[in-house]
Amino acid sequence: MTTPPGKAGRPWLRTDLPVEQRVESLLAEMTLAEKVGQTHQSANIDPVQDRELIRLGGIGSSVLASGATAGNERDAGVRVSAIDAAQRIAVEESRLGIPLLFARDVIHGHRTVFPIPLGLAAAWDEDLVFRTAQLAAAEASRDGVAWTFAPMLDICEDPRWGRVAESLGEAPVLAGRLGAAMVRGFQGDTPAGDGTRGAGTVAACAKHFVGYGLVGGGRDYETVQVGENTLRNLHLRPFQAAVQAGCATVMAAFTDVDGVPMHAHRHLLREVLKDEWGFDGVVVGDWDGVGQLVNQGVALDLRDAAAQALVAGVDIDMVSGAYAAHLAELVETGRVPLELVDDAVRRVIRLKLRQGLFERPYVGGTAPASATGPAAEAPAPEQSDRALGPPARALAREAAAASFVLLSNNGALPLTSNPGRLLLTGPFVDEGAALLGTWSLDGRAEDVASPADAIRDRLRDNAIVDDGRFSDRTLHLVRQADITIALVGEHPSRSGEANSVANLGLPAGQVEVLRAIASLGKPLVVVVFTGRPLDLGEILDLADAVLIAWHPGVEAGPALIETLFGDRSPGGRLPMTFPRSVGHIPSSAHARPTGRPIDAADDTVRGRYLDALVSPRLPFGWGLSYTTFTYGPLRLSADQMPLSGGSIEVSVDVTNSGTRHGREVVQLYVRDVVADVTRPLLELADWVSLELDAGETATATFTVTPDQLSYYDRTMTLRIDPGDALVMVGPNASSGTSARFTLTE
Ligand code: NOJ
Numbered sequence: 001m002t003t004p005p006g007k008a009g010r011p012w013l014r015t016d017l018p019v020e021q022r023v024e025s026l027l028a029e030m031t032l033a034e035k036v037g038q039t040h041q042s043a044n045i046d047p048v049q050d051r052e053l054i055r056l057g058g059i060g061s062s063v064l065a066s067g068a069t070a071g072n073e074r075d076a077g078v079r080v081s082a083i084d085a086a087q088r089i090a091v092e093e094s095r096l097g098i099p100l101l102f103a104r105d106v107i108h109g110h111r112t113v114f115p116i117p118l119g120l121a122a123a124w125d126e127d128l129v130f131r132t133a134q135l136a137a138a139e140a141s142r143d144g145v146a147w148t149f150a151p152m153l154d155i156c157e158d159p160r161w162g163r164v165a166e167s168l169g170e171a172p173v174l175a176g177r178l179g180a181a182m183v184r185g186f187q188g189d190t191p192a193g194d195g196t197r198g199a200g201t202v203a204a205c206a207k208h209f210v211g212y213g214l215v216g217g218g219r220d221y222e223t224v225q226v227g228e229n230t231l232r233n234l235h236l237r238p239f240q241a242a243v244q245a246g247c248a249t250v251m252a253a254f255t256d257v258d259g260v261p262m263h264a265h266r267h268l269l270r271e272v273l274k275d276e277w278g279f280d281g282v283v284v285g286d287w288d289g290v291g292q293l294v295n296q297g298v299a300l301d302l303r304d305a306a307a308q309a310l311v312a313g314v315d316i317d318m319v320s321g322a323y324a325a326h327l328a329e330l331v332e333t334g335r336v337p338l339e340l341v342d343d344a345v346r347r348v349i350r351l352k353l354r355q356g357l358f359e360r361p362y363v364g365g366t367a368p369a370s371a372t373g374p375a376a377e378a379p380a381p382e383q384s385d386r387a388l389g390p391p392a393r394a395l396a397r398e399a400a401a402a403s404f405v406l407l408s409n410n411g412a413l414p415l416t417s418n419p420g421r422l423l424l425t426g427p428f429v430d431e432g433a434a435l436l437g438t439w440s441l442d443g444r445a446e447d448v449a450s451p452a453d454a455i456r457d458r459l460r461d462n463a464i465v466d467d468g469r470f471s472d473r474t475l476h477l478v479r480q481a482d483i484t485i486a487l488v489g490e491h492p493s494r495s496g497e498a499n500s501v502a503n504l505g506l507p508a509g510q511v512e513v514l515r516a517i518a519s520l521g522k523p524l525v526v527v528v529f530t531g532r533p534l535d536l537g538e539i540l541d542l543a544d545a546v547l548i549a550w551h552p553g554v555e556a557g558p559a560l561i562e563t564l565f566g567d568r569s570p571g572g573r574l575p576m577t578f579p580r581s582v583g584h585i586p587s588s589a590h591a592r593p594t595g596r597p598i599d600a601a602d603d604t605v606r607g608r609y610l611d612a613l614v615s616p617r618l619p620f621g622w623g624l625s626y627t628t629f630t631y632g633p634l635r636l637s638a639d640q641m642p643l644s645g646g647s648i649e650v651s652v653d654v655t656n657s658g659t660r661h662g663r664e665v666v667q668l669y670v671r672d673v674v675a676d677v678t679r680p681l682l683e684l685a686d687w688v689s690l691e692l693d694a695g696e697t698a699t700a701t702f703t704v705t706p707d708q709l710s711y712y713d714r715t716m717t718l719r720i721d722p723g724d725a726l727v728m729v730g731p732n733a734s735s736g737t738s739a740r741f742t743l744t745e
Contacts, residue, residue, distance in 0.1 A: 010097075012349075013358055019194045023349045027342060029096055032328050033057070035341055038098070038348040040324040041284070041316050043067075045100065047085035054089045054100070060348055061101035062086070063318060064145070068287050069497045071105060071166075071439035078104065078442065080363050083144035091361045098349070099357040103147040105439055106186075106202065107166060108132070110139035112392040112554060113436045113443035116495075116531055117152060119403035119550030121168040121575035122623075124665050124687055126181035132399055133185025135392060137202045143442070144363040146355050147203040148186060149251060149284075151179040153238035154208060156576060157586035160218025162499035165438050165492075165531030165551070167213065169575025170588045170620060171684040172234055176241030179206065183245040195246065195354045203355050206242035207251035208286060210235050210268060215255060218585070220498045224255045229677055231257070231268075232712040234590065240277060248351055249282040252314055254289055261296045263289045263305075269313030282347045284316040285309060291320030302326060307335050315344035388447055393555055400552035400559035405572035406624040407536070412483070412523050412544035414566025414626050414660075418462075420482030424455045425466035425474050425517075427510075428487035428529050437551025438496025438531060447554045451487060454557035458565065470513050475520065483523040485564065486514060486543075492551055495531025504535040504582050511538060518542040527560065533578040537617055548572075569626045571663030571689075573732070578618035583609075589620035589669075589733035592678040600734065621667050621684070621732035627658030627694060631666075634729055634737045640744050643706050643720055648741060651701040652729050656692035664690045666700035666729060669736065673724040676713035682733060700729070706743060 007013040012026035027035075038060035042050065045062035053059055064083075066075035083102055090100045108114045114132045115122075123129075133150075140148060152166040153175050168175035186204040188197050197203070211231060215222040226235070239250065250273060253262040262268065263285050273279050290309040291302055299305035306322035307330050317323040330336040352358065388396075406413070415422070428434060430452040432445030455463045464481055466474055470488070478484050488510045494501065505511065506528075515538075518524050526543040528534065529551055540546055547570065552559060562568045579587040598606060600615055608614040632653035641648045654664055666689075669682040685708045688700040704727060710720045722745045730736020 012353070015359065019196065019350060019353050022353055023346050026096065026098070026349055027346060030345065032331060034096065035345045036323060036327045038345045039310070039316055039327065039341070040321070041103070041318045043319045045082070045086045047082055047089060050086065051089055054086060055093050057094045057096060057098060058324065059100065061103060061147070061316060063287070064102060064104040065441075070441065071107070071496045072493065072499065074433065074443075075441060078143045078145065080144050084363050087361050099352060099361040101146050101352055101355070101357065102144055103149065104140065104145045105150070105441060106136050106140045106145060106148040107150045107152070107439035108437065109396070109440065109553060110136045110143070110145075110442045111444070111447070112136070112139060112388050112396050113440045113447070114396055114399045114553045115403040116165045116437035116551045117168055118165050118531065118575060119552060120399065121174060121178055122405050122548075122550065122572035123399065123402035124174065124573055124689065125402060126177055128399055128402055129178045130181040130185040130189070131395060133182045135395060137186045138200045140202055141200050142363070145202055146357060147205065147249065149205045149207055150186070151182040151204065151206060151242065152208070153179045153206050153242060154213035155235050155238065156213040157588040158213075158215075158218040159504060159533040159576065159579070160500050160502065160582065160585065161213070161215055162220060162495045162501070162531065163212070163497055164533075164576065165495040168238070170577065171575070171590070172237035173684045173686070174575060176238035179238050179242045180245035183242050183247045187246060187248060197355055199356065199360060203248035203351060204242070205249040205251050205284065206239050206247045208253035209239055209250050209262065209273065209283075210253060211257045211262070212253040212255050218500050220500050221254050224257050226257060228716055229712055229714070232716060236272070239273075243273070243277055243279050247281065248354065249284055250279065251284050251286055252289055254286050254292065256296060261293055261298055263293055263314055264298055264308040264312045266312040274313055280347065280350065282315045282351050283313050285314045285318045285320070287318050288320045290314060290317045290322045303330065306330060310336050310340060310344065315347050388554065396553050397555035397559045400555045401563050401568045403550055403552060403572050404559070404563055404570045405548040405574055405622070406570040407546040407548060407618060407622070408540050408543070409545040409624055412525055413547070413564060415483070415564050417565065421462055421464060421480060422455065422459055423464045423466065423477050423481035423484045424451060424487065425477065425484060426470050426487035427468050428489065429466055429468050431468070434491050435529065435551060435556040436492070436553060438492045443554065449555055449557040451557040451560055454561040458561055470510065474513060475516055478517050478520050478522060481522070483525070484517055485525045485527060486517065487527045487529065488514065489529035490531055490534075492531060502582070504533070504579070506534065506539070514539060514542060525564065533574070533576050535581050535617065536578065537580065566626055566660070569660065569662045570623070571625060571665070573621050573623035573665045574618060575620070577616045577620045578622070580612055580617045583612065584614065584616070587616055590680040590683050592680055615734070619732045619734035621665070623665070623732075625662035625664070627656050627660045627662035629662070629664045629692070629731065630655050630657045631730065631737065634727075634739050636727070636739055636741055639741045641704070641706065641741055643722060643743050643745055647703050647705045649701055650704050650727050650729060650739075651699050652737070653697050653699050654690055654692070655697040656694055659694050661691070661693050664692065664731065666690060667732065667736070668702045668704070669728040669733065670704065670708055671726040672709050672711065672721060673726060675711060675721055676719070677711070679711055682728060684733070702729070709743065
């Protein structure tokens with residue numbers, strides 16, 4: 001490629017040069033103030049108010065969000081004209097022309113809203129996650145967003161924490177693989193060798209590094225008690241998977257980890273993430289996370305906070321202003337080494353180069369005036385107003401349906417094509433925004449196809465649609481109907497950031513109405529919209545069928561009605577354990593052995609609690625379909641596996657023994673029997689999804705490798721032990737067939 005005119009003195013603009021050479025050439029030109037500018041992220045940049053600062057190179061990026069807990073509020077949307085105007089100042093009026101980077105939380109879709117991440121995880125489908133992220137990136141980048149703060153990879157064991165809705169569940173392998181798929185979807189599947197990404201992509205951000213899923217009592221922002229071994233063997237794993245998938249950025253968690261706030265955690269940020277893992281991307285602080293070091297009582301003031309965070313490895317300060325105010329002086333007085341600031345700036349410039357911002361700074365991909373002559377004068381359009389097209393809606397419907405998990409069914413589902421008079425009742429019957437879920441900043445209530453419309457389309461006069469009040473009046477309608485479908489559960493404002501609960505029951509009043517409906521003795525199907533696992537013990541007893549629908553997104557209604565009538569078969573599986581009660585928390589499928597073990601069969605006789613069973617209400621991986629599956633015996637290709645380079649094929653024949661087509665998610669769990677540290681009794685290692693017609697048999701085959709049994713030992717060294725190991729294959733974490741094999745030296 002020849003050098004375009006005007007770029008000779010600005011080698012960083014030359015796409016024919018390697019990215020690293022471009023980074024260094026720009027860094028060499030920058031003043032300390034310009035370097036600090038790249039580490040400062042402002043909130044909602046304003047091209048008028050911030051003009052001078054942008055000109056001076058004082059802002060590197062901007063987060064487009066309404067505030068500190070933006071996921072709870074739908075804001076006015078992205079102002080594309082403001083983004084472009086600010087960008088024009090940065091590119092055409094600042095000394096070095098470094099483009100700004102615009103970030104926004106595009107968490108589970110942009111304008112097209114898909115199920116909340118916990119719902120997407122329930123589909124156990126990497127390809128689906130990839131496609132939803134890809135579409136979200138295309139839509140968001142059309143609105144000027146170049147960077148999203150997803151995937152959220154916190155391993156969660158406590159459903160009281162509202163942020164479990166944003167997570168990909170409790171298993172590192174599930175969250176890691178789905179997170180990596182999300183990264184590839186956002187950033188493009190085939191980045192060039194030097195990591196540069198094409199148009200229509202956004203940079204991803206693995207968050208919140210690390211341990212945030214362990215906040216005490218499920219209370220958001222609480223302190224975290226966890227040792228490094230558990231971090232390495234559990235919580236760090238999905239982050240490593242995302243980094244290996246090329247994730248461009250990582251966000252520090254608000255919490256401390258055993259007394260050290262993550263925004264000042266040099267060991268985990270610099271030594272583990274950056275040095276040990278070789279992460280060459282950007283670490284961004286969370287909203288005011290640098291400033292909050294003062295509240296956390298480890299920093300004297302903002303200046304001290306800035307010094308600690310930069311030294312620890314936080315490259316960008318999100319909105320606290322600590323870096324902008326103090327970093328230059330901290331370098332000049334020798335408190336912060338210039339090399340560390342240079343390291344941070346290198347990472348930011350690398351991110352911008354890889355994102356193609358120097359070539360495509362403006363919305364719609366227009367090139368800067370310096371390269372092509374004056375940029376188009378036409379004002380940039382405001383946030384896309386396009387109605388959702390059929391492909392977007394089709395994907396949203398596919399994703400919503402794939403996320404549904406059938407918890408119980410005594411034959412009430414699927415509904416027959418003529419179910420008689422059907423009552424659709426409950427608070428979610430005619431909802432819009434409530435079905436989008438937390439963090440759907442750019443979704444619109446009017447885009448949501450509601451359950452009410454979908455059932456009316458389907459049954460016409462046979463549909464009775466209640467008014468959503470879910471009260472005594474409902475009973476009168478139940479009496480007129482042949483079957484009742486009750487849509488209950490949590491409004492999204494009861495989940496997400498800063499929205500934890502102390503109780504896991506349905507919201508006030510819902511159980512009472514359900515009880516009254518059930519007492520009338522007519523068929524009752526309960527659909528639960530939720531952002532978290534709930535205690536559904538009584539509901540499972542009184543309903544004929546229970547379906548978890550999470551918060552499903554814009555195609556909620558049609559996806560639900562098609563599923564209830566059996567046009568689609570529910571194929572989702574729980575990505576988090578459903579505990580029996582709040583008293584059972586924490587509960588997960590990766591419990592480790594104690595010195596006095598009890599197995600499931602012992603639970604009723606000498607369980608861990610006197611007053612309750614300890615086993616989960618519904619185990620991790622649970623989910624029914626409209627058919628049944630039977631598993632044949634487990635086959636192992638060998639009973640010995642060499643530690644180095646060995647592998648064993650583990651296979652099982654699975655037969656659709658029912659009368660309808662269905663999807664089975666065949667799950668592989670492993671256990672290292674004797675290890676240097678306590679290892680999970682069972683840990684998800686892999687899964688295979690089978691789509692089988694009635695009567696059809698297929699073989700699920702897994703390749704088990706020593707890698708899947710590797711873990712960090714007492715010295716934090718990754719190792720694999722010779723000796724006995726277990727595999728279990730089954731439909732969920734609580735049932736399956738096990739076999740033993742030996743790892744040999
Ligand atoms: C705070 C949240 O913790 C984080 O997840 C989010 O990305 C940022 N705010 C930016 O909105």
